[in-house]
Amino acid sequence: MKQTQRGFAIFELLIAVFVIVIIAVAGFFFVKNKPANKDDGKTTSISTTSSETNTKTDSAKIKHLGVNLDYYDPATKKAGDFLFTNAEVFANQIFMNYGYLIPASPDYPAKRNPQPTFFLPLGTKVHSLVDGKVFRVPKLYSDDYSVQVQTEGSELIFEAEHVVNVKVKEGDTVKAGDIIAEVSPFGSQSGSGLGLFEIGILKGGNPPSHICPFDYLDDSIKDDLLKKITAFQKSWEEYKGNSNIYDESQVVIPGCVSRDPIEG
Incomplete structure (x- = not known):
């Protein structure tokens, strides 16, 4: 009985470690591929629009x-x-x-x-x-x-x-x-x-x-x-x-x- 409980404990520990690893990997890729914040995107958009706009059409x-x-x-x-x-x-x-x-x-x-x-x-x-x-x-x-x-x-x-x-x-x-x-x-x-x-x-x-x-x-x-x-x-x-x-x-x-x- 004690061996069975010890086996379950080890199994649960392995599951917990596996879940932690998965979360860590997912977090790494999320941070790495996170898009620019809204302010950066807005600034870039305004800059691009301003430089590409032909003012004669204003x-x-x-x-x-x-x-x-x-x-x-x-x-x-x-x-x-x-x-x-x-x-x-x-x-x-x-x-x-x-x-x-x-x-x-x-x-x-x-x-x-x-x-x-x-x-x-x-x-x-x-x-x-x-x-x-x-x-x-x-x-x-x-x-x-x-x-x-x-x-x-x-x-x-x-x-x-x-x-x-x-x-x-x-x-x-x-x-x-x-x-x-x-x-x-x-x-x-x-x-x-x-x-x-x-x-x-x-x-x-x-x-x-x-x-x-x-x-x-x-x-x-x-x-x-x-x-x-x-x-x-x-x-x-x-x-x-x-x-x-x-x-x-x-x-x-x-x-x-x-x-x-x-x-x-």
């Missing part, structure tokens, strides 16, 4: 240039909000194209302009480019601000940069054309009375990149605005008596001399 579109641009009127020396002047302005341009090669200086290397740059009279009102929600209003190195607006369902950030007297805050809903600020005095040169303003489209990434904004014009303004940009630059060259200010051979779309993303 539904967000610019419905306002940010300032008013029109055909040049010699009587007023204005083209919308722009004032034609003989005062000194950077690169001899009051409308600098996206992608324009800014010459090197003693302090900075040459670089491509990541945002169309405008010089306009101080006090000029700045308007929202798009319908959307104010994403951020960061203060810039230049002691002015950037109003960044994002439309619903879009990965793109639309910037009205180098502005002062900001009239909106983060979270506000805006419509294209709403007055949101004024042009900044930053960059005002030689008592010209002109301030600086830039528009941009920022595409996410690390680091983020700017892209040509005139590829994202809403159909309601596209044809008219592109014609006005071309006419504006021609009128400016005629006013300045210099037909070489703009190199038309480089233009890929009025307002841009490149479609390559520019970091910054």
